[in-house]
Amino acid sequence: MAHPFDGLGRVAVHISRKSRLRIVGITISNSSLSSGVEGTFAPGPSPCPPLLVPRGRRAALARQQPVLVAGEEGGVSGVKGVFDVKVVPLKIPEDSKSVLDAAAAGVHYSALRLDELNIQGSMSAEEQPTTSGLENGHQEPFVIGVAGGASSGKTTVCKMIIDQLRDQRVVVVTQESFYYGLTDQELIHVHDYNFDHPDAFDTELLLSCMKNLKRGKAVDIPNYNFKTYKSVPNARKVNPSDVIILEGILVFHDSRLRDLMNMKIFVDTDADVRLTRRIRRDTIEKGRDIKTVLDQYSKFVKPAFEDFILPTKKYADIIIPRGGDNDVAIDLIVQHIRTKLGQHDLCKVHPNLYVIQTTYQIRGMHTIIRDAATATHDFIFYADRLIRLVVEHGLGHLPFQEKQVITPTGSVYTGVEFSKRLCGISVIRSGESMENALRACCKGIKIGKILIHREGDNGQQLIYQNLPKDIANRHVLLLDPILGTGNSAVQAISLLLKKGVQEANIIFLNLISAPQGVHVVSKRFPRVKIVTSEIEFGLNDDFRVIPGMGEFGDRYFGTDDYQSSTPLFCDDKNRVR
Ligand SMILES: Nc1ncnc2c1ncn2[C@@H]1O[C@H](COP(=O)(O)OP(=O)(O)O)[C@@H](O)[C@H]1O
Ligand SMILES: Nc1ccn([C@@H]2O[C@H](COP(=O)(O)O)[C@@H](O)[C@H]2O)c(=O)n1
């Protein structure tokens, strides 16, 4: 049987600063198969370093992976280039099969940078890599449309749904944000402007934003001001989420928008209730007088409801009478959404993954540390609080044995005693931010360190280690606040295993995990427990976690306003080259 990786290919390479041949992409030209890989490989004449290209997939490569790329690599002396190579099959060791399995299962090992290659033309648009959340192995967001007359309670219903879905990432996009701003001429005759007509909205822009969000891409949406009637473009960034709610009077009007929705809800509230609420809202919140509100209602709002909004009720999957008063309907909707989302729950796929139970306190702390504008002292304070929670949760996974003590009242209390053979290992530098929390929880705990250098975007290299001598007999709490691609974690865990630590004795503690990293670590080390406080949406083109919180180490240690520089290399006398 022909090997799936046989064939001629083109490989783009460059020699990195440390004289290593880095293969940045490959296409296989003798079949429809088109793949990309990235890894760091030792240079030199044949036999060349191994290279694995899963069928029809792009994949990040661990350095040890098989399949030989034969060719002229040994003679490459330039910095970058594209070379013809022959890809020949090798026997795939057990270790590497997991990567293939993962690739077949739809996991995207983000690595290929086509912008560095000259081979773009040989790939179709579909084959070219993007780093949308979906391609990164994340499920498609669940899109809910909420329509209904003005003041029917749409926003209120959305708030109730979000409130109940507090453990999911939910974003709301309101159709109001897509109102066209008024021209100066229209402003003069504002009372003749029909804000309830479908043409009042920039539906094309709304559609494009919704399509991107559904594909897992962040979007910038406008901000509409009800007082000035002006719109500020790209005013708010909306990140992709598990659930996207689109609400507005006319969100069911355009069939292309309807087609994006997984669930359509129509909030059905009596006209007199809507009018009463509108009068209250427009006079109090928008500062309008009653006569203006009533005129607008009879001239535009009521006719538009009958002509455009009410006819879209037939598209609804669920009609909620009485809006936010209808607790039963909201409960049923939330249950349905949970069922749909639960089918892809990462914790169900990876039983070794533990996400701490979220609360508004936790969400609030995340909101602060994720905010780019947060000052260093606040970042440290709230990161410390969150880290402490993760550490406490992680400690809960340690083995224990029953222990009885006598209380001051002379009674017997039957409790438990934890394993004393513990240590922490921090991944320098950001992992060091987690050491204090661990020390605070485990008095006198030994803490070792590992330094992994990130070479390029995906190559990882172990540079330094300082581990307790008896680490093989200990349970290890591995500390690194961000699990992104999973490459550093794989390096660190591989080292621990090499030192004799039992896989099941490793608990990897982090603040945020990207699904890709979870897949990579869990596939390779299914017995390692991963404890985190939030699951991210995915990775961006630079392999950074999104939404993420930036360079954790820089923000925590206050070096985020330092000029970025190219890595420094020292010679054997510690002189910077
Ligand atoms: N069930 C309810 N009972 C009382 N007031 C409500 C209820 N639902 C909404 N409201 C109020 O009515 C106004 C309009 O509700 P909102 O949810 O903003 O409607 P919409 O988004 O459909 O315009 C708001 O001031 C809100 O507080
Ligand atoms: N400048 C504007 C823009 C819109 N409106 C009214 O808002 C209503 C839609 O908002 P809901 O939250 O009620 O869905 C719609 O009836 C418009 O007439 C406005 O008054 N002024």
Ligand SMILES: [Mg+2]
């Ligand atoms: Mg509203």
